[in-house]
Amino acid sequence: MNYQVFAALYDQLMADAPYDEWLSFTKKTLGVDYLEGIQILDVGCGTGELLLSMLDEGADVTGVDLSSEMLVVARDKCMKKGVSPLLIHQDMRKLGDLGQYDVATIFCDSLNYLETPDDVKAALHSVSQNVVDNGWLLFDVHSISKIEDEFVGQTFADSEEEISYIWHSFPGEYQNSVEHELTFFVKQENGLYERYEELHKQRTYSVEEYTTWLLEAGFEVEAVTADFSSEIPSEESMRIFFAARKKKRG
Incomplete structure (x- = not known):
């Protein structure tokens, strides 16, 4: 990571x-x-x-x-x-x-x-x-219910002037686990946005x-x-x- x-x-x-x-x-x-x-x-x-x-x-x-x-x-x-x-x-x-x-x-x-x-x-x-x-x-x-009901299969997004993101959550490899795929768009000094990606895994x-x-x-x-x-x-x-x-x- x-x-x-x-x-x-x-x-x-x-x-x-x-x-x-x-x-x-x-x-x-x-x-x-x-x-x-x-x-x-x-x-x-x-x-x-x-x-x-x-x-x-x-x-x-x-x-x-x-x-x-x-x-x-x-x-x-x-x-x-x-x-x-x-x-x-x-x-x-x-x-x-x-x-x-x-x-x-x-x-x-x-x-x-x-x-x-x-x-x-x-x-x-x-x-x-x-x-x-x-x-x-x-x-x-x-909690297990948060992983299964609030995260898995959900997409979250937010758009601000300096930073925007799209956050997809998928079933993880193990029981009661989730993988968060995050894509960030960050404003640079030249006014353009640069894209970054992160993968976070959680399990409970x-x-x-x-x-x-x-x-x-x-x-x-x-x-x-x-x-x-x-x-x-x-x-x-x-x-x-x-x-x-x-x-x-x-």
Whole structure:
């Protein structure tokens, strides 16, 4: 997957993303009004929007992303704000020893970009190694119904002065997976538009599968909710949230 063009356009395309709600979910789950002094590992940090919000709250945040292009954008944004968090170019399945964090987050359906159950298990185990006993792992994923009913077979489009796109979603190679074929038209300095293409693959699983894999990775599931609410997931839910705590060793 080539994020070079996509990274530069990402913030424009995600202008309406609910970063405030991810932040609120984090604080509500932790039972705090502010994140002052909390050490957070933001996995799949992308261009750093949520990371910056956490820093503003007083958290000590480390960002990790597979895309070096995304991290370049994140670094530039941090520099403009006068902050310099540690940003790490790494695969979430192979984090290694980054330290011991109070909280790990994997938001904005980043976990859905892993293609196989073994990939998801590896990511959860990898994150577990970097979370303190009784520490938290918070993440969200697409529901199965969102993949099947809201994405597969759908076409989305938007036309603006600087950027336009056409987004086709097709059934993926695996069960409960989807392939997003995105075509962008970006206005250049000469007034002409240049065309770029991206292919993004996502896959999700049942609540029961995620719960089992969390237990195997050393976490206890504290809550499973839907769509930024405290409600349990239903067949109509679009985004599923997991809040899990690292079990004490020994």
